[in-house]
Amino acid sequence: MSLLLAPTPAGWIAAARAAPDLLLLDHANCEKKAASTALALMFAYAEDLELADKLSRLAREELRHYEQVAKLLRTLHIVPRRLAPGRYAGCLRRLVARAEPRRELDLMICGAFIEARSCERFAALEPAVGEPLGGFFAGLRAAEERHGRTYMDLARRAAARSGLDIDARIRDFAGIEAQLITSPDEDFRFHSGVPDLGNASSS
Numbered sequence: 001m002s003l004l005l006a007p008t009p010a011g012w013i014a015a016a017r018a019a020p021d022l023l024l025l026d027h028a029n030c031e032k033k034a035a036s037t038a039l040a041l042m043f044a045y046a047e048d049l050e051l052a053d054k055l056s057r058l059a060r061e062e063l064r065h066y067e068q069v070a071k072l073l074r075t076l077h078i079v080p081r082r083l084a085p086g087r088y089a090g091c092l093r094r095l096v097a098r099a100e101p102r103r104e105l106d107l108m109i110c111g112a113f114i115e116a117r118s119c120e121r122f123a124a125l126e127p128a129v130g131e132p133l134g135g136f137f138a139g140l141r142a143a144e145e146r147h148g149r150t151y152m153d154l155a156r157r158a159a160a161r162s163g164l165d166i167d168a169r170i171r172d173f174a175g176i177e178a179q180l181i182t183s184p185d186e187d188f189r190f191h192s193g194v195p196d197l198g199n200a201s202s203s
Contacts, residue, residue, distance in 0.1 A: 003116045003148075003170065006178040008124040011194040017129055019188055021078045024069060024133075026190045029083060030118070031066035034147075035059045041107060050157075054150050061143055072136060086189030088180050089114060095173060101162035102169075108155035109169055113177050115148035117191055 016023050038059035042052045073080065092113060096106040122137040122144060129137070159166035185193030 003113055003152075003174060004120055004177065004181075005174050006182050008121055009182055009194050012181075012188075012192065013124060013128050015188045015195050016125060020076075020129065020133060022083070022188055023125075023129075023190060024073055024076070024078060025081065026083055026086070028066055028069040028073065028080075029085075030190050031062050031069055033089070034114070035062035035066065037111065038062065041111075044107075045104065051154055054154065058147050058150055061147070065140060065143065068136070068140075072132065075132075083189070084187070086187050086192045087185065088117075088189065088191035088193075091180055092173065092177060095176060101158065102164060105155055105158040105162070105164050105166065105169060106173075108151050108158055109166070109173050112148050112151035112155060113173050114191070115144050115151060117177065117181065119144035119148060121190065 038055040042055050042059075045051050092110050096110060097103045119141055122141045126134045126138045126141075128134070155166060158164070159169075180191075180193055183193045185195050188195040
């Protein structure tokens with residue numbers, strides 16, 4: 001994706017092949033969180049009917065994806081369990097401004113980066129993990145691309161409405177996002193950095 005400065009490292013792909021159960025369990029969490037984020041933004045900007053229209057469709061699609069992941073977990077006999085959240089989304093959210101109108105712009109940019117990385121990871125996983133996972137991830141890519149465009153469209157609209165420099169904020173997020181993806185990580189998660197396969201957390 002054009003937003004991203006760094007591709008998924010080979011070490012993360014190796015971890016995904018070694019721990020498909022963790023990959024799918026955290027992916028299920030990501031789909032739920034993506035739907036929840038879209039709904040939270042609809043409440044935060046309740047007066048914006050265009051935003052609500054776009055994000056309500058996105059939330060419905062994320063929940064359908066969760067249902068698909070849950071079905072695959074059952075098919076593969078992977079027992080659901082709680083996982084502690086990884087660092088990725090939380091670190092990106094720390095960049096989000098507290099005050100409007102910058103906050104709205106930052107939230108939309110943050111969403112665009114998360115969706116862009118999801119799409120890039122699906123593409124990286126497809127040839128690496130075999131079936132049924134490879135085909136499953138391939139089937140989600142078009143939707144993730146669409147979700148990323150939705151968030152970027154909303155970001156551009158917010159920037160234009162408030163006269164903010166969207167390109168500068170994209171650069172700010174891009175640098176941090178690339179660091180999170182390429183640096184060592186204690187946990188293996190769908191959006192994690194490069195885990196130590198011997199010590200990566202499964203909790």
